[in-house]
Amino acid sequence: xxxxxxxxxxxxxxxxxxxxxxxxxxxxxxxxxxxxxxxxxxxxxxxxxxxxxxxxxxxxxxxxxxxxxxxxxxxxxxxxxxxxxxxxxxxxxxxxxxxxxxxxxxxxxxxxxxxxxxxxxxxxxxxxxxxxxxxxxxxxxxxxxxxxxxxxxxxxxxxxxxxxxxxxxxxxxxxxxxxxxxxxxxxxxxxxxxxxxxxxxxxxxxxxxxxxxxxxxxxxxxxxxxxxxxxxxxxxxxxxxxxxxxxxxxxxxxxxxxxxxxxxxxxxxxxxxxxxxxxxxxxxxxxxxxxxxxxxxxxxxxxxxxxxxxxxxxxxxxxxxxxxxxxxxxxxxxxxxxxxxxxxxxxxxxxxxxxxxxxxxxxxxxxxxxxxxxxxxxxxxxxxxxxxxxxxxxxxxxxxxxxxxxxxxxxxxxxxxxxxxxxxxxxxxxxxxxxxxxxxxxxxxxxxx
Amino acid sequence: xxxxxxxxxxxxxxxxxxxxxxxxxxxxxxxxxxxxxxxxxxxxxxxxxxxxxxxxxxxxxxxxxxxxxxxxxxxxxxxxxxxxxxxxxxxxxxxxxxxxxxxxxxxxxxxxxxxxxxxxxxxxxxxxxxxxxxxxxxxxxxxxxxxxxxxxxxxxxxxxxxxxxxxxxxxxxxxxxxxxxxxxxxxxxxxxxxxxxxxxxxxxxxxxxxxxxxxxxxxxxxxxxxxxxxxxxxxxxxxxxxxxxxxxxxxxxxxxxxxxxxxxxxxxxxxxxxxxxxxxxxxxxxxxxxxxxxxxxxxxxxxxxxxxxxxxxxxxxxxxxxxxxxxxxxxxxxxxxxxxxxxxxxxxxxxxxxxxxxxxxxxxxxxxxxxxxxxxxxxxxxxxxxxxxxxxxxxxxxxxxxxxxxxxxxxxxxxxxxxxxxxxxxxxxxxxxxxxxxxxxxxxxxxxx
Ligand SMILES: [K+]
Ligand SMILES: [K+]
Numbered sequence: 001x002x003x004x005x006x007x008x009x010x011x012x013x014x015x016x017x018x019x020x021x022x023x024x025x026x027x028x029x030x031x032x033x034x035x036x037x038x039x040x041x042x043x044x045x046x047x048x049x050x051x052x053x054x055x056x057x058x059x060x061x062x063x064x065x066x067x068x069x070x071x072x073x074x075x076x077x078x079x080x081x082x083x084x085x086x087x088x089x090x091x092x093x094x095x096x097x098x099x100x101x102x103x104x105x106x107x108x109x110x111x112x113x114x115x116x117x118x119x120x121x122x123x124x125x126x127x128x129x130x131x132x133x134x135x136x137x138x139x140x141x142x143x144x145x146x147x148x149x150x151x152x153x154x155x156x157x158x159x160x161x162x163x164x165x166x167x168x169x170x171x172x173x174x175x176x177x178x179x180x181x182x183x184x185x186x187x188x189x190x191x192x193x194x195x196x197x198x199x200x201x202x203x204x205x206x207x208x209x210x211x212x213x214x215x216x217x218x219x220x221x222x223x224x225x226x227x228x229x230x231x232x233x234x235x236x237x238x239x240x241x242x243x244x245x246x247x248x249x250x251x252x253x254x255x256x257x258x259x260x261x262x263x264x265x266x267x268x269x270x271x272x273x274x275x276x277x278x279x280x281x282x283x284x285x286x287x288x289x290x291x292x293x294x295x296x297x298x299x300x301x302x303x304x305x306x307x308x309x310x311x312x313x314x315x316x317x318x319x320x321x322x323x324x325x326x327x328x329x330x331x332x333x334x335x336x337x338x339x340x341x342x343x344x345x346x347x348x349x350x351x352x353x354x355x356x357x358x359x360x361x362x363x364x365x366x367x368x369x370x371x372x373x374x375x376x377x378x379x380x381x382x383x384x385x386x387x388x389x390x391x392x393x394x395x396x397x398x399x400x401x402x403x404x405x406x407x408x409x410x411x412x413x414x415x416x417x418x419x420x421x422x423x424x425x426x427x428x429x430x431x432x433x434x435x436x437x438x439x440x441x442x443x444x445x446x447x448x449x
Numbered sequence: 450x451x452x453x454x455x456x457x458x459x460x461x462x463x464x465x466x467x468x469x470x471x472x473x474x475x476x477x478x479x480x481x482x483x484x485x486x487x488x489x490x491x492x493x494x495x496x497x498x499x500x501x502x503x504x505x506x507x508x509x510x511x512x513x514x515x516x517x518x519x520x521x522x523x524x525x526x527x528x529x530x531x532x533x534x535x536x537x538x539x540x541x542x543x544x545x546x547x548x549x550x551x552x553x554x555x556x557x558x559x560x561x562x563x564x565x566x567x568x569x570x571x572x573x574x575x576x577x578x579x580x581x582x583x584x585x586x587x588x589x590x591x592x593x594x595x596x597x598x599x600x601x602x603x604x605x606x607x608x609x610x611x612x613x614x615x616x617x618x619x620x621x622x623x624x625x626x627x628x629x630x631x632x633x634x635x636x637x638x639x640x641x642x643x644x645x646x647x648x649x650x651x652x653x654x655x656x657x658x659x660x661x662x663x664x665x666x667x668x669x670x671x672x673x674x675x676x677x678x679x680x681x682x683x684x685x686x687x688x689x690x691x692x693x694x695x696x697x698x699x700x701x702x703x704x705x706x707x708x709x710x711x712x713x714x715x716x717x718x719x720x721x722x723x724x725x726x727x728x729x730x731x732x733x734x735x736x737x738x739x740x741x742x743x744x745x746x747x748x749x750x751x752x753x754x755x756x757x758x759x760x761x762x763x764x765x766x767x768x769x770x771x772x773x774x775x776x777x778x779x780x781x782x783x784x785x786x787x788x789x790x791x792x793x794x795x796x797x798x799x800x801x802x803x804x805x806x807x808x809x810x811x812x813x814x815x816x817x818x819x820x821x822x823x824x825x826x827x828x829x830x831x832x833x834x835x836x837x838x839x840x841x842x843x844x845x846x847x848x849x850x851x852x853x854x855x856x857x858x859x860x861x862x863x864x865x866x867x868x869x870x871x872x873x874x875x876x877x878x879x880x881x882x883x884x885x886x887x888x889x890x891x892x893x894x895x896x897x898x
Contacts, residue, residue, distance in 0.1 A: 251820055291829055292820035299812055322805040329802050329876060334795075341891060345794065346783075352801035353778050356771040359808060363748055371700050371741035380740055380830045427778060442790060 016421055016429040019055060019084070023417070026080040027051035035073035042068060045406065050077070052413045055084035056420035057310055059175025059280035059395020060386065060412060062402040066180040074178055078168055084420065085172030085203070085310040086134045133210050134171070141167030141199045148191065170199035173310045175280020175395030182282040190263070193271050193283060200279040206233050206306030228341045229317065233306040236316035237277070244273030244300050251292045276300035278311030280395025286385070287398055294381050294398070301392035302362070312393030312419040314358050321351035354423045362391055365415055369408045378404075390415035465870055465878040468504060468533070472866070475529040476500035484522035491517060494855065499526070501862045504533035505869035506759055508624025508729035508844020509835065509861060511851040515629040523627055527617055533869065534621030534652070534759040535583045582659050583620070590616030590648045597640065619648035622759045624729020624844030631731040639712070642720050642732060649728040655682050655755030677790045678766065682755040685765040686726070693722030693749050700741045725749035727760030729844025735834070736847055743830050743847070750841035751811070761842030761868040763807050770800035803872045811840055814864055818857045827853075839864035
């Protein structure tokens, strides 16, 4: 029984299968007639798309959630988001740690522990730690937003209901809303926006970073040092964020921002740059932006968040390794050094693979959608925007997703699934068993580029 | 004098500087009043753009060549194309071989000779070989096309004049035309198209491949084996070509091809797939194609031709290494094997750099052009098409290049220059002196993707 089930169920495959099962499970829940508003019938297709979008914490939607689902449907949606954003991740961590091979472990969980030394109780403590931090942040966000929303909503129940969903949606970078129009009602409320930006950051920065931060501030560990991963992921995350703010402002200052006070220009730039990095909530209609900004946002969505976070995209570390490799080549060096450490050649190779697969996949998806939709019905910009949003599990939209044909929606669903799983994990899940090759071919150089 | 001129003039810098000098030199020639048609005044800007396009053998144009230049202007243009397509390349080879460091040599000239053993006379023979093969192919093409064009043109002079320019433009993948409307007058003449396709192939397949083919058919060398470069470059070139033909046909069979006889569908597909790989000549108006096809052609232009050829793009070997790396990862292997050889890790790293720089550069250029052009004036598809065409030195156009603002045209010129030089050579030209680092940092793994 060499090809038995145990052999087939590698940790990475378990992760992918968990996501797919969760997507189908929640599609059934969201299809239940008593989960939708009175008088509204949800087709199974729409329920499936909503479920895939929720479990992949993307936020692209073919229905208006607040007009379609009642409180029960919203709870199903919230559970799907929570499971997709945090549950599968911690479940995955657990599976990796218990069943995992060394390679999976060393790639995923770099948190200060060496997996060879950690005990089973240590594992459970670690997972509980991740879950605790995540739910703790969500609760704090819900309390702050809910209390503040008392100014906006008629009843305390409605205020805390909205606040809780909003905090969940922001921290998990899900991008769903039950206001019916995302955060556009709060376009002038900078406090609400700041809280959402901070929640988006906390979710997208990566669980290892959160865990290391907790360790850093713990009195038990006076000699704690941040890992290379945390340093690279965090600095890349914020460099790209500020870069996005500045370029967006440069593009729009004479266009959409024309005549606005400086603080409004600043907050539109900040919120858009933050939300494009997998957040998916919006304080404005994307169609108001110029072509250059829409392209910039697409690029930010493609870059996305950190690995081992609730966000998607090629991920911050991939981008960092790209630029570090270019930099060290330009400086005439063979190895790639940063923060007093060297990047492992295998991590460079992985970044190359992620970039290649992402480029080929995204271009292929855009051509497929353009082909399915035929001539002229949708603008290319909108197609690129939705595809980048799906692959980066961002959820920002120019509004065409509900009107796309079913084959195009299938393409988006596949992009969301792969985007959520992450390209490296996805590739590991479909790759064949590692082969020990006992023969070597001679190396021969070729001309590149 | 550690930082003297000799130190500054590395082989790669000499190549870049040669191209830039040639571009300015030919811009002056093309600006000469007696090189243009009676009554036509060429601005220096247009002459510069035409020269950059000619020397980079791109073919994007802000003027209609046949309406703008007289026979002298056309000769200047042809010389610029010849110099850019073949001259700088062989000059470059020479410089590399005489001054070059090992690294430059081993990267560029893999032709069956080992640079450590080759003598100066051997170098000259090699260069003469390249020039001879190139000019030989051009002459044969000119004879065939010129003779055949006797059916089309009134005088023998006009027929051979057109045939010679056409053969030059096709072999060097320059994409310029003096018919005034590219090859559209020959849209029904499959013989003309086949000859052009073969000429485009010969130029784009790479000089090392041509030289090895000559060696292969030479009786002097019965034990000759093709290099890994030739095998990878050639197979990738044709796989992508056939892929392009099939996908283009699948997209357009119910659209632009609707109602056409099969042979016309076949030839439109074949010619477009061939010409997009740096050729730049066209048998139809690109605006007739659907969005999906225009995206496909952009992707083909970005892939481009082989290194050490007259074509541009990320190049066939970069694409091949991308896919081979993905394949070996998916198969659970650490090394990358193909054709009984192993790809050198450094070549993998180079492919990664080319892909990264190309992606960042192209996206940046598209956002810049979109920004310069403001809202709505040009369709995104046209901007992507022209930028891909410039970076891939292809020259196919949706017709917007002459109407772009000057800053956007500057972006296109820079793309053409870098596209022609090739990203690896360009990076080598700007990179600092190779540093011998005597210290090592500890390696630390990070999470990718
Ligand atoms: K999202
Ligand atoms: K060309």
